[in-house]
Amino acid sequence: MPIILDNVSHIYGEDTAMAVRALDKISLVIPDGQFIGLIGHTGSGKSTLVQHLNGLMKATSGAVYFNGEDIDSEGFDKKKLRSKVGLVFQYPEHQLFETDVFSDVCFGPKNLGLSKKEIELRAYAALKLVGMEDDYFYQSPFELSGGQKRRVAIAGVLAMKPEVLILDEPTAGLDPKGRDEILDQIAKLKRETGITVILVSHSMDDVAKYVDRIIVMNKGRVMYDDEPREVFRQYQELEAIGLAAPQVTYIMKELRDHGFDVSDDVTTIEEAKQEIIAYFKER
Amino acid sequence: MLRDITLGQYYQADSVIHRLDPRVKLGTTIIFIISLFVFHGVGGYVAAAVFLAMVIKLSKVPFHFMIKGMKSIVFLLSITVIFNLFLTPGQPIFRLWKLTVTQEGVRLAVLLSIRLGFLIIGSSVMTLTTTPNQLTDGLEKMLKPLNRLGVPVHEIAMMMSIALRFIPILMEETDKIMKAQLARCADFESGNLIRKAKSLVPLLVPLFISAFRRANDLAMAMEARCYRGGDHRTKMKPLHYERRDYIAYLIVLCYLVAGVVLGKLLPILLGSVVA
Numbered sequence: 401m402p403i404i405l406d407n408v409s410h411i412y413g414e415d416t417a418m419a420v421r422a423l424d425k426i427s428l429v430i431p432d433g434q435f436i437g438l439i440g441h442t443g444s445g446k447s448t449l450v451q452h453l454n455g456l457m458k459a460t461s462g463a464v465y466f467n468g469e470d471i472d473s474e475g476f477d478k479k480k481l482r483s484k485v486g487l488v489f490q491y492p493e494h495q496l497f498e499t500d501v502f503s504d505v506c507f508g509p510k511n512l513g514l515s516k517k518e519i520e521l522r523a524y525a526a527l528k529l530v531g532m533e534d535d536y537f538y539q540s541p542f543e544l545s546g547g548q549k550r551r552v553a554i555a556g557v558l559a560m561k562p563e564v565l566i567l568d569e570p571t572a573g574l575d576p577k578g579r580d581e582i583l584d585q586i587a588k589l590k591r592e593t594g595i596t597v598i599l600v601s602h603s604m605d606d607v608a609k610y611v612d613r614i615i616v617m618n619k620g621r622v623m624y625d626d627e628p629r630e631v632f633r634q635y636q637e638l639e640a641i642g643l644a645a646p647q648v649t650y651i652m653k654e655l656r657d658h659g660f661d662v663s664d665d666v667t668t669i670e671e672a673k674q675e676i677i678a679y680f681k682e683r
Numbered sequence: 684m685l686r687d688i689t690l691g692q693y694y695q696a697d698s699v700i701h702r703l704d705p706r707v708k709l710g711t712t713i714i715f716i717i718s719l720f721v722f723h724g725v726g727g728y729v730a731a732a733v734f735l736a737m738v739i740k741l742s743k744v745p746f747h748f749m750i751k752g753m754k755s756i757v758f759l760l761s762i763t764v765i766f767n768l769f770l771t772p773g774q775p776i777f778r779l780w781k782l783t784v785t786q787e788g789v790r791l792a793v794l795l796s797i798r799l800g801f802l803i804i805g806s807s808v809m810t811l812t813t814t815p816n817q818l819t820d821g822l823e824k825m826l827k828p829l830n831r832l833g834v835p836v837h838e839i840a841m842m843m844s845i846a847l848r849f850i851p852i853l854m855e856e857t858d859k860i861m862k863a864q865l866a867r868c869a870d871f872e873s874g875n876l877i878r879k880a881k882s883l884v885p886l887l888v889p890l891f892i893s894a895f896r897r898a899n900d901l902a903m904a905m906e907a908r909c910y911r912g913g914d915h916r917t918k919m920k921p922l923h924y925e926r927r928d929y930i931a932y933l934i935v936l937c938y939l940v941a942g943v944v945l946g947k948l949l950p951i952l953l954g955s956v957v958a
Contacts (some may be wrong), residue, residue: 487866495863495889497888507869507885508867511868511870512868
Protein backbone atom coordinates (compact mmCIF):
# COMPACT_ATOMS: atom_id res chain seq x y z
CA MET A 401 0.00 0.00 0.00
CA PRO A 402 1.55 3.27 -1.10
CA ILE A 403 2.63 6.00 1.28
CA ILE A 404 2.42 9.60 0.17
CA LEU A 405 4.00 12.53 1.97
CA ASP A 406 2.59 15.90 1.09
CA ASN A 407 4.62 18.94 2.14
CA VAL A 408 5.59 17.44 5.49
CA SER A 409 7.50 19.70 7.86
CA HIS A 410 8.56 18.95 11.39
CA ILE A 411 9.88 21.47 13.88
CA TYR A 412 11.36 20.33 17.19
CA GLY A 413 10.69 22.55 20.19
CA GLU A 414 8.36 24.87 18.31
CA ASP A 415 7.75 28.20 20.08
CA THR A 416 10.99 27.97 22.05
CA ALA A 417 14.35 29.59 21.52
CA MET A 418 15.77 26.20 20.57
CA ALA A 419 13.39 25.46 17.67
CA VAL A 420 14.95 23.25 15.01
CA ARG A 421 13.42 22.60 11.61
CA ALA A 422 14.15 18.90 11.14
CA LEU A 423 12.00 18.38 8.05
CA ASP A 424 11.34 21.07 5.51
CA LYS A 425 8.40 20.57 3.14
CA ILE A 426 9.07 16.98 2.17
CA SER A 427 6.93 15.51 -0.61
CA LEU A 428 7.49 11.88 -1.56
CA VAL A 429 5.64 8.95 -3.06
CA ILE A 430 6.58 5.48 -1.86
CA PRO A 431 4.89 2.94 -4.14
CA ASP A 432 4.54 -0.77 -3.40
CA GLY A 433 7.44 -3.13 -3.75
CA GLN A 434 10.33 -0.69 -4.07
CA PHE A 435 13.67 -1.13 -2.37
CA ILE A 436 14.61 2.37 -1.27
CA GLY A 437 17.79 3.68 0.30
CA LEU A 438 17.33 6.78 2.45
CA ILE A 439 20.68 8.45 2.86
CA GLY A 440 21.86 11.49 4.69
CA HIS A 441 24.45 12.79 7.08
CA THR A 442 23.85 12.66 10.84
CA GLY A 443 21.18 15.22 11.64
CA SER A 444 19.84 15.44 8.10
CA GLY A 445 16.38 14.44 9.29
CA LYS A 446 16.21 10.87 8.01
CA SER A 447 15.28 9.29 11.35
CA THR A 448 12.66 11.98 11.89
CA LEU A 449 11.25 11.31 8.45
CA VAL A 450 10.78 7.58 8.93
CA GLN A 451 9.00 8.13 12.24
CA HIS A 452 6.38 10.08 10.33
CA LEU A 453 5.70 7.13 8.08
CA ASN A 454 4.15 5.03 10.84
CA GLY A 455 2.59 7.84 12.84
CA LEU A 456 5.05 7.86 15.76
CA MET A 457 5.64 11.53 15.08
CA LYS A 458 3.10 14.05 13.96
CA ALA A 459 3.96 16.49 11.19
CA THR A 460 4.02 20.13 12.27
CA SER A 461 2.47 20.91 8.92
CA GLY A 462 1.61 18.85 5.86
CA ALA A 463 0.05 15.41 5.71
CA VAL A 464 0.99 11.74 5.39
CA TYR A 465 -1.33 9.42 3.47
CA PHE A 466 -1.29 5.67 3.83
CA ASN A 467 -3.31 3.87 1.18
CA GLY A 468 -5.10 7.12 0.43
CA GLU A 469 -6.06 7.91 4.02
CA ASP A 470 -4.68 10.79 6.06
CA ILE A 471 -3.01 9.10 9.04
CA ASP A 472 -3.74 12.03 11.34
CA SER A 473 -7.43 12.14 10.56
CA GLU A 474 -9.95 11.37 13.29
CA GLY A 475 -10.59 7.68 13.82
CA PHE A 476 -7.60 6.46 11.85
CA ASP A 477 -6.31 3.23 13.36
CA LYS A 478 -2.68 3.99 14.24
CA LYS A 479 -2.15 0.52 15.63
CA LYS A 480 -3.09 -1.03 12.31
CA LEU A 481 -0.84 1.43 10.51
CA ARG A 482 2.08 0.42 12.71
CA SER A 483 1.51 -3.24 11.96
CA LYS A 484 1.48 -2.45 8.22
CA VAL A 485 4.46 -0.11 8.30
CA GLY A 486 7.06 -1.93 10.40
CA LEU A 487 9.81 0.29 11.75
CA VAL A 488 13.05 -1.16 13.09
CA PHE A 489 14.89 1.49 15.10
CA GLN A 490 18.59 2.09 15.42
CA TYR A 491 20.15 -0.44 17.79
CA PRO A 492 16.87 -2.38 17.94
CA GLU A 493 18.42 -4.95 20.26
CA HIS A 494 18.00 -2.42 23.09
CA GLN A 495 14.24 -2.96 23.00
CA LEU A 496 14.39 -6.70 23.80
CA PHE A 497 12.82 -7.52 27.14
CA GLU A 498 11.42 -11.04 27.23
CA THR A 499 12.96 -14.05 28.93
CA ASP A 500 13.45 -15.93 25.68
CA VAL A 501 13.89 -15.10 22.02
CA PHE A 502 10.64 -16.66 20.88
CA SER A 503 8.37 -14.80 23.32
CA ASP A 504 10.05 -11.53 22.44
CA VAL A 505 9.24 -11.99 18.78
CA CYS A 506 5.67 -12.88 19.82
CA PHE A 507 5.22 -9.46 21.43
CA GLY A 508 4.25 -7.65 18.21
CA PRO A 509 1.66 -10.12 16.90
CA LYS A 510 0.30 -10.56 20.42
CA ASN A 511 -0.49 -6.84 20.50
CA LEU A 512 -2.49 -7.31 17.33
CA GLY A 513 -4.89 -9.57 19.20
CA LEU A 514 -4.31 -12.67 17.07
CA SER A 515 -4.92 -16.25 18.16
CA LYS A 516 -2.15 -18.05 20.00
CA LYS A 517 -1.56 -20.39 17.10
CA GLU A 518 -1.31 -17.57 14.59
CA ILE A 519 1.06 -15.63 16.89
CA GLU A 520 3.41 -18.57 17.19
CA LEU A 521 3.29 -19.37 13.50
CA ARG A 522 4.19 -15.80 12.65
CA ALA A 523 6.98 -15.65 15.20
CA TYR A 524 8.43 -18.90 13.88
CA ALA A 525 8.22 -17.70 10.26
CA ALA A 526 9.79 -14.33 11.15
CA LEU A 527 12.70 -15.94 12.98
CA LYS A 528 13.27 -18.21 10.00
CA LEU A 529 13.16 -15.22 7.65
CA VAL A 530 16.04 -13.56 9.48
CA GLY A 531 17.95 -16.83 9.50
CA MET A 532 17.81 -17.75 13.20
CA GLU A 533 18.34 -21.42 14.03
CA ASP A 534 15.81 -23.31 16.19
CA ASP A 535 18.45 -23.87 18.88
CA TYR A 536 18.34 -20.21 19.84
CA PHE A 537 14.57 -19.90 20.20
CA TYR A 538 14.43 -20.58 23.92
CA GLN A 539 17.62 -18.83 24.94
CA SER A 540 17.59 -15.50 26.70
CA PRO A 541 17.96 -12.76 24.08
CA PHE A 542 20.59 -11.14 26.28
CA GLU A 543 22.97 -14.07 25.84
CA LEU A 544 23.14 -13.72 22.08
CA SER A 545 25.82 -11.93 20.08
CA GLY A 546 25.22 -8.40 18.80
CA GLY A 547 24.34 -9.51 15.27
CA GLN A 548 21.98 -12.21 16.49
CA LYS A 549 20.24 -9.83 18.88
CA ARG A 550 19.65 -7.51 16.00
CA ARG A 551 18.15 -10.30 13.89
CA VAL A 552 15.78 -11.17 16.71
CA ALA A 553 14.73 -7.52 17.00
CA ILE A 554 14.11 -7.33 13.25
CA ALA A 555 12.11 -10.56 13.45
CA GLY A 556 10.05 -8.90 16.20
CA VAL A 557 8.86 -6.36 13.64
CA LEU A 558 8.58 -8.83 10.77
CA ALA A 559 6.26 -11.03 12.84
CA MET A 560 3.57 -8.39 12.41
CA LYS A 561 3.69 -9.08 8.66
CA PRO A 562 4.27 -5.48 7.61
CA GLU A 563 3.79 -4.43 3.99
CA VAL A 564 6.44 -1.77 4.35
CA LEU A 565 9.60 -2.47 6.32
CA ILE A 566 11.73 0.46 7.42
CA LEU A 567 15.17 -0.21 8.88
CA ASP A 568 16.96 2.70 10.55
CA GLU A 569 20.72 2.11 10.29
CA PRO A 570 20.41 -1.68 10.60
CA THR A 571 24.17 -2.16 10.36
CA ALA A 572 25.33 0.42 12.92
CA GLY A 573 27.89 -1.04 15.29
CA LEU A 574 28.24 -4.38 13.50
CA ASP A 575 31.48 -5.81 12.16
CA PRO A 576 31.84 -6.14 8.33
CA LYS A 577 30.74 -9.77 8.40
CA GLY A 578 27.69 -9.07 10.53
CA ARG A 579 26.88 -6.10 8.33
CA ASP A 580 26.97 -8.11 5.10
CA GLU A 581 24.93 -10.89 6.67
CA ILE A 582 22.19 -8.55 7.80
CA LEU A 583 22.05 -6.71 4.48
CA ASP A 584 22.03 -9.94 2.46
CA GLN A 585 19.30 -11.25 4.69
CA ILE A 586 17.21 -8.12 4.10
CA ALA A 587 17.76 -8.34 0.33
CA LYS A 588 16.69 -12.00 0.40
CA LEU A 589 13.63 -11.13 2.45
CA LYS A 590 12.76 -8.46 -0.09
CA ARG A 591 13.05 -10.93 -2.97
CA GLU A 592 10.99 -13.59 -1.24
CA THR A 593 8.15 -11.51 0.16
CA GLY A 594 8.04 -8.60 -2.28
CA ILE A 595 7.38 -6.05 0.48
CA THR A 596 8.52 -2.45 0.28
CA VAL A 597 11.81 -1.91 2.09
CA ILE A 598 13.29 1.41 3.14
CA LEU A 599 16.90 1.21 4.25
CA VAL A 600 18.13 4.22 6.20
CA SER A 601 21.88 4.66 6.20
CA HIS A 602 24.71 7.12 5.93
CA SER A 603 26.89 4.74 3.99
CA MET A 604 26.52 4.59 0.21
CA ASP A 605 28.52 1.36 0.07
CA ASP A 606 25.87 -0.30 2.20
CA VAL A 607 22.94 0.57 0.01
CA ALA A 608 24.39 0.84 -3.52
CA LYS A 609 24.44 -2.93 -3.95
CA TYR A 610 20.82 -3.50 -3.03
CA VAL A 611 18.42 -0.66 -3.64
CA ASP A 612 16.69 0.51 -6.81
CA ARG A 613 16.02 4.06 -5.64
CA ILE A 614 18.04 6.42 -3.48
CA ILE A 615 16.69 9.39 -1.60
CA VAL A 616 19.43 11.75 -0.37
CA MET A 617 18.52 14.07 2.48
CA ASN A 618 20.35 17.18 3.56
CA LYS A 619 19.28 19.66 6.24
CA GLY A 620 15.73 18.37 6.32
CA ARG A 621 15.22 18.47 2.56
CA VAL A 622 15.26 15.91 -0.21
CA MET A 623 18.35 16.68 -2.26
CA TYR A 624 18.24 13.82 -4.76
CA ASP A 625 15.62 11.19 -5.45
CA ASP A 626 16.64 8.90 -8.27
CA GLU A 627 18.22 5.62 -9.36
CA PRO A 628 21.56 4.89 -7.68
CA ARG A 629 23.74 5.53 -10.72
CA GLU A 630 22.06 8.88 -11.38
CA VAL A 631 22.60 9.91 -7.78
CA PHE A 632 26.23 8.79 -7.69
CA ARG A 633 26.96 10.79 -10.82
CA GLN A 634 26.67 13.81 -8.52
CA TYR A 635 29.50 12.56 -6.31
CA GLN A 636 31.06 15.97 -5.97
CA GLU A 637 27.86 17.46 -4.57
CA LEU A 638 27.51 14.44 -2.32
CA GLU A 639 30.98 15.04 -0.94
CA ALA A 640 30.08 18.64 -0.24
CA ILE A 641 27.38 17.48 2.20
CA GLY A 642 29.61 14.93 3.90
CA LEU A 643 28.56 11.86 1.92
CA ALA A 644 30.40 9.94 -0.77
CA ALA A 645 29.76 7.67 -3.73
CA PRO A 646 30.71 4.00 -3.25
CA GLN A 647 34.45 3.40 -3.22
CA VAL A 648 34.29 1.36 -6.41
CA THR A 649 32.97 4.38 -8.31
CA TYR A 650 36.11 6.28 -7.35
CA ILE A 651 38.36 3.43 -8.44
CA MET A 652 36.73 3.38 -11.86
CA LYS A 653 37.16 7.12 -12.18
CA GLU A 654 40.84 6.80 -11.31
CA LEU A 655 41.25 4.06 -13.91
CA ARG A 656 39.59 6.27 -16.48
CA ASP A 657 41.84 9.18 -15.60
CA HIS A 658 44.84 6.91 -16.13
CA GLY A 659 43.82 6.16 -19.69
CA PHE A 660 41.80 2.97 -19.31
CA ASP A 661 38.67 3.21 -21.38
CA VAL A 662 36.18 1.92 -18.81
CA SER A 663 32.84 3.38 -17.85
CA ASP A 664 32.82 5.18 -14.52
CA ASP A 665 29.07 4.81 -14.37
CA VAL A 666 29.45 1.89 -11.98
CA THR A 667 28.08 1.49 -8.48
CA THR A 668 28.80 -2.07 -7.36
CA ILE A 669 31.87 -4.27 -7.28
CA GLU A 670 30.12 -6.81 -9.50
CA GLU A 671 29.49 -4.23 -12.23
CA ALA A 672 33.06 -2.99 -11.98
CA LYS A 673 34.34 -6.52 -12.43
CA GLN A 674 32.26 -7.01 -15.58
CA GLU A 675 33.41 -3.68 -16.92
CA ILE A 676 37.11 -4.39 -16.39
CA ILE A 677 36.89 -7.90 -17.85
CA ALA A 678 35.09 -6.51 -20.90
CA TYR A 679 37.80 -3.88 -21.31
CA PHE A 680 40.62 -6.43 -21.36
CA LYS A 681 38.73 -8.74 -23.71
CA GLU A 682 38.36 -5.93 -26.22
CA ARG A 683 42.08 -5.25 -26.29
CA MET B 684 6.25 12.80 25.33
CA LEU B 685 8.27 13.31 28.47
CA ARG B 686 9.78 16.63 27.55
CA ASP B 687 7.38 18.63 29.72
CA ILE B 688 9.24 18.11 32.97
CA THR B 689 11.36 21.18 33.60
CA LEU B 690 12.16 20.48 37.22
CA GLY B 691 15.94 20.17 37.35
CA GLN B 692 16.58 21.45 33.85
CA TYR B 693 18.96 24.13 32.78
CA TYR B 694 17.83 27.06 30.65
CA GLN B 695 20.65 28.69 28.76
CA ALA B 696 20.69 32.48 28.93
CA ASP B 697 23.14 35.26 29.60
CA SER B 698 22.10 36.95 32.83
CA VAL B 699 23.50 38.15 36.13
CA ILE B 700 21.79 35.28 37.90
CA HIS B 701 23.40 32.76 35.54
CA ARG B 702 26.83 34.22 36.22
CA LEU B 703 26.53 34.19 40.01
CA ASP B 704 28.67 31.78 41.97
CA PRO B 705 26.68 28.55 42.49
CA ARG B 706 27.34 28.80 46.24
CA VAL B 707 25.47 32.10 46.31
CA LYS B 708 22.53 30.57 44.49
CA LEU B 709 22.50 27.47 46.68
CA GLY B 710 22.74 29.50 49.85
CA THR B 711 20.09 31.94 48.70
CA THR B 712 17.71 29.13 47.79
CA ILE B 713 18.13 27.53 51.20
CA ILE B 714 17.68 30.87 52.96
CA PHE B 715 14.67 31.65 50.78
CA ILE B 716 13.01 28.31 51.58
CA ILE B 717 13.63 28.67 55.30
CA SER B 718 12.37 32.24 55.22
CA LEU B 719 9.11 31.05 53.66
CA PHE B 720 8.45 28.91 56.70
CA VAL B 721 9.73 31.37 59.27
CA PHE B 722 7.97 34.50 58.06
CA HIS B 723 4.58 35.14 59.57
CA GLY B 724 1.90 37.41 58.29
CA VAL B 725 1.22 39.01 54.96
CA GLY B 726 4.24 41.30 55.07
CA GLY B 727 6.75 38.47 54.88
CA TYR B 728 5.07 37.02 51.84
CA VAL B 729 4.92 40.37 50.10
CA ALA B 730 8.67 40.64 50.60
CA ALA B 731 9.17 37.08 49.31
CA ALA B 732 7.02 37.74 46.24
CA VAL B 733 8.88 40.94 45.42
CA PHE B 734 12.25 39.22 45.91
CA LEU B 735 11.24 36.25 43.75
CA ALA B 736 9.83 38.49 41.02
CA MET B 737 13.04 40.48 40.96
CA VAL B 738 15.21 37.37 40.64
CA ILE B 739 13.02 35.93 37.88
CA LYS B 740 13.15 39.20 36.01
CA LEU B 741 16.94 39.31 36.30
CA SER B 742 17.36 35.67 35.27
CA LYS B 743 15.88 36.24 31.78
CA VAL B 744 14.21 32.82 31.96
CA PRO B 745 10.68 33.00 30.48
CA PHE B 746 8.13 32.81 33.27
CA HIS B 747 6.10 30.05 31.62
CA PHE B 748 9.13 27.75 32.01
CA MET B 749 8.77 27.93 35.78
CA ILE B 750 5.05 27.43 35.64
CA LYS B 751 5.65 24.26 33.63
CA GLY B 752 7.56 22.88 36.60
CA MET B 753 4.60 23.78 38.79
CA LYS B 754 2.25 21.60 36.79
CA SER B 755 3.90 18.46 38.09
CA ILE B 756 3.04 19.33 41.68
CA VAL B 757 -0.49 20.60 41.15
CA PHE B 758 -1.85 17.23 42.25
CA LEU B 759 0.20 17.20 45.45
CA LEU B 760 -0.70 20.80 46.12
CA SER B 761 -4.43 20.25 45.72
CA ILE B 762 -4.38 17.29 48.11
CA THR B 763 -2.60 19.35 50.75
CA VAL B 764 -5.00 22.22 50.29
CA ILE B 765 -8.06 19.98 50.55
CA PHE B 766 -6.82 18.23 53.68
CA ASN B 767 -5.96 21.50 55.37
CA LEU B 768 -9.23 23.05 54.34
CA PHE B 769 -11.41 20.37 55.83
CA LEU B 770 -9.44 18.85 58.65
CA THR B 771 -8.18 21.84 60.59
CA PRO B 772 -10.14 22.31 63.83
CA GLY B 773 -11.29 25.84 64.69
CA GLN B 774 -13.91 28.46 63.95
CA PRO B 775 -16.36 26.90 61.43
CA ILE B 776 -17.36 28.94 58.37
CA PHE B 777 -19.73 26.53 56.65
CA ARG B 778 -20.48 22.83 56.53
CA LEU B 779 -20.43 20.65 53.50
CA TRP B 780 -22.15 17.35 54.30
CA LYS B 781 -19.95 15.96 57.09
CA LEU B 782 -16.99 18.22 56.47
CA THR B 783 -16.46 21.57 58.10
CA VAL B 784 -14.47 24.37 56.59
CA THR B 785 -12.89 26.46 59.33
CA GLN B 786 -11.34 29.89 59.36
CA GLU B 787 -8.02 28.43 60.48
CA GLY B 788 -8.29 25.84 57.71
CA VAL B 789 -8.67 28.48 55.02
CA ARG B 790 -5.77 30.43 56.48
CA LEU B 791 -3.55 27.34 56.57
CA ALA B 792 -4.54 26.21 53.08
CA VAL B 793 -3.78 29.59 51.54
CA LEU B 794 -0.54 29.88 53.47
CA LEU B 795 0.56 26.41 52.47
CA SER B 796 -0.17 26.82 48.78
CA ILE B 797 1.75 30.09 48.76
CA ARG B 798 4.66 28.48 50.56
CA LEU B 799 4.76 25.41 48.32
CA GLY B 800 4.30 27.47 45.17
CA PHE B 801 7.11 29.86 46.08
CA LEU B 802 9.29 26.96 47.15
CA ILE B 803 8.94 25.20 43.81
CA ILE B 804 9.38 28.36 41.76
CA GLY B 805 12.31 29.48 43.91
CA SER B 806 14.16 26.21 43.53
CA SER B 807 13.41 25.99 39.81
CA VAL B 808 14.98 29.42 39.39
CA MET B 809 18.13 27.92 40.84
CA THR B 810 18.12 24.78 38.70
CA LEU B 811 17.14 26.69 35.57
CA THR B 812 20.03 29.11 35.93
CA THR B 813 22.72 26.75 37.21
CA THR B 814 24.15 23.81 35.32
CA PRO B 815 24.23 20.57 37.30
CA ASN B 816 28.01 20.67 37.22
CA GLN B 817 28.16 24.14 38.75
CA LEU B 818 25.63 23.07 41.32
CA THR B 819 27.63 20.11 42.54
CA ASP B 820 30.83 22.14 42.42
CA GLY B 821 29.20 24.68 44.68
CA LEU B 822 27.86 22.02 47.00
CA GLU B 823 31.23 20.34 47.21
CA LYS B 824 32.99 23.53 48.14
CA MET B 825 30.32 24.50 50.65
CA LEU B 826 30.49 21.15 52.41
CA LYS B 827 34.27 20.88 52.29
CA PRO B 828 34.67 21.42 56.05
CA LEU B 829 32.74 18.21 56.66
CA ASN B 830 35.65 16.34 55.09
CA ARG B 831 37.49 16.59 58.39
CA LEU B 832 34.69 14.67 60.04
CA GLY B 833 35.22 11.83 57.59
CA VAL B 834 32.31 12.66 55.30
CA PRO B 835 33.27 11.79 51.69
CA VAL B 836 32.13 15.17 50.34
CA HIS B 837 33.71 14.85 46.92
CA GLU B 838 32.26 11.39 46.34
CA ILE B 839 28.79 12.53 47.34
CA ALA B 840 29.02 15.52 45.01
CA MET B 841 30.25 13.28 42.20
CA MET B 842 27.37 10.87 42.72
CA MET B 843 24.96 13.77 42.68
CA SER B 844 26.31 15.21 39.46
CA ILE B 845 26.23 11.80 37.79
CA ALA B 846 22.66 11.24 38.94
CA LEU B 847 21.61 14.65 37.64
CA ARG B 848 23.42 14.09 34.37
CA PHE B 849 21.60 10.79 33.91
CA ILE B 850 18.12 12.28 34.19
CA PRO B 851 17.93 13.68 30.64
CA ILE B 852 19.78 10.66 29.24
CA LEU B 853 17.37 8.20 30.78
CA MET B 854 14.45 10.35 29.75
CA GLU B 855 15.60 10.28 26.16
CA GLU B 856 16.19 6.55 26.43
CA THR B 857 12.66 6.04 27.77
CA ASP B 858 11.30 8.01 24.85
CA LYS B 859 13.27 5.87 22.41
CA ILE B 860 12.25 2.53 23.91
CA MET B 861 8.66 3.66 24.17
CA LYS B 862 8.64 4.49 20.48
CA ALA B 863 10.30 1.21 19.58
CA GLN B 864 7.62 -0.72 21.47
CA LEU B 865 4.87 1.47 20.01
CA ALA B 866 6.21 0.49 16.60
CA ARG B 867 5.50 -3.08 17.69
CA CYS B 868 1.92 -2.02 18.43
CA ALA B 869 2.40 -1.87 22.20
CA ASP B 870 -0.44 -0.23 24.08
CA PHE B 871 0.51 1.87 27.11
CA GLU B 872 -2.79 3.60 27.64
CA SER B 873 -5.87 1.41 27.62
CA GLY B 874 -6.98 -1.24 30.13
CA ASN B 875 -7.31 -1.27 33.90
CA LEU B 876 -4.57 -0.58 36.41
CA ILE B 877 -3.13 -4.09 36.37
CA ARG B 878 -3.01 -4.23 32.58
CA LYS B 879 -1.42 -0.81 32.47
CA ALA B 880 1.21 -1.86 35.00
CA LYS B 881 1.88 -4.99 32.96
CA SER B 882 2.22 -2.96 29.79
CA LEU B 883 5.15 -1.13 31.40
CA VAL B 884 7.28 -4.27 31.53
CA PRO B 885 8.43 -3.94 27.89
CA LEU B 886 9.45 -0.39 28.75
CA LEU B 887 11.08 -0.86 32.14
CA VAL B 888 13.15 -3.98 31.45
CA PRO B 889 15.08 -2.45 28.54
CA LEU B 890 15.38 0.80 30.47
CA PHE B 891 16.98 -0.89 33.47
CA ILE B 892 19.31 -2.85 31.26
CA SER B 893 20.40 0.26 29.45
CA ALA B 894 20.87 2.16 32.72
CA PHE B 895 23.18 -0.58 33.96
CA ARG B 896 25.03 -0.67 30.68
CA ARG B 897 25.55 3.08 30.78
CA ALA B 898 26.68 3.00 34.40
CA ASN B 899 29.14 0.29 33.51
CA ASP B 900 30.50 2.23 30.54
CA LEU B 901 30.84 5.36 32.63
CA ALA B 902 32.69 3.54 35.41
CA MET B 903 35.04 2.09 32.82
CA ALA B 904 35.65 5.50 31.22
CA MET B 905 36.39 7.05 34.62
CA GLU B 906 38.72 4.24 35.52
CA ALA B 907 40.51 4.62 32.19
CA ARG B 908 41.19 8.24 33.07
CA CYS B 909 42.64 7.26 36.41
CA TYR B 910 39.81 8.68 38.48
CA ARG B 911 40.71 8.19 42.14
CA GLY B 912 38.18 10.19 44.08
CA GLY B 913 38.63 13.52 45.76
CA ASP B 914 42.09 13.45 47.29
CA HIS B 915 44.53 15.91 45.74
CA ARG B 916 42.14 16.56 42.90
CA THR B 917 42.35 20.06 41.45
CA LYS B 918 39.70 21.91 39.50
CA MET B 919 39.95 23.37 36.04
CA LYS B 920 37.71 26.25 37.04
CA PRO B 921 38.03 26.77 40.80
CA LEU B 922 35.20 28.76 42.33
CA HIS B 923 35.93 32.13 43.81
CA TYR B 924 33.69 34.97 44.87
CA GLU B 925 33.54 38.16 42.88
CA ARG B 926 32.05 41.55 43.55
CA ARG B 927 28.62 40.62 42.21
CA ASP B 928 28.49 37.66 44.57
CA TYR B 929 29.04 39.87 47.62
CA ILE B 930 26.39 42.24 46.31
CA ALA B 931 24.03 39.29 45.92
CA TYR B 932 24.63 38.26 49.54
CA LEU B 933 23.91 41.84 50.59
CA ILE B 934 20.63 41.82 48.69
CA VAL B 935 19.62 38.54 50.33
CA LEU B 936 20.36 40.07 53.71
CA CYS B 937 18.23 43.08 52.81
CA TYR B 938 15.45 40.71 51.79
CA LEU B 939 15.59 38.92 55.15
CA VAL B 940 15.49 42.17 57.09
CA ALA B 941 12.67 43.49 54.89
CA GLY B 942 10.72 40.29 55.37
CA VAL B 943 11.02 40.32 59.13
CA VAL B 944 10.34 44.04 59.46
CA LEU B 945 7.40 43.99 57.04
CA GLY B 946 6.01 40.90 58.75
CA LYS B 947 6.01 42.73 62.07
CA LEU B 948 5.15 46.15 60.74
CA LEU B 949 2.41 45.53 58.19
CA PRO B 950 -0.19 44.24 60.67
CA ILE B 951 0.44 47.28 62.85
CA LEU B 952 0.20 49.61 59.87
CA LEU B 953 -2.94 47.93 58.64
CA GLY B 954 -4.30 48.04 62.16
CA SER B 955 -3.73 51.77 62.40
CA VAL B 956 -5.32 52.32 58.99
CA VAL B 957 -8.39 50.36 60.05
CA ALA B 958 -8.51 52.16 63.36
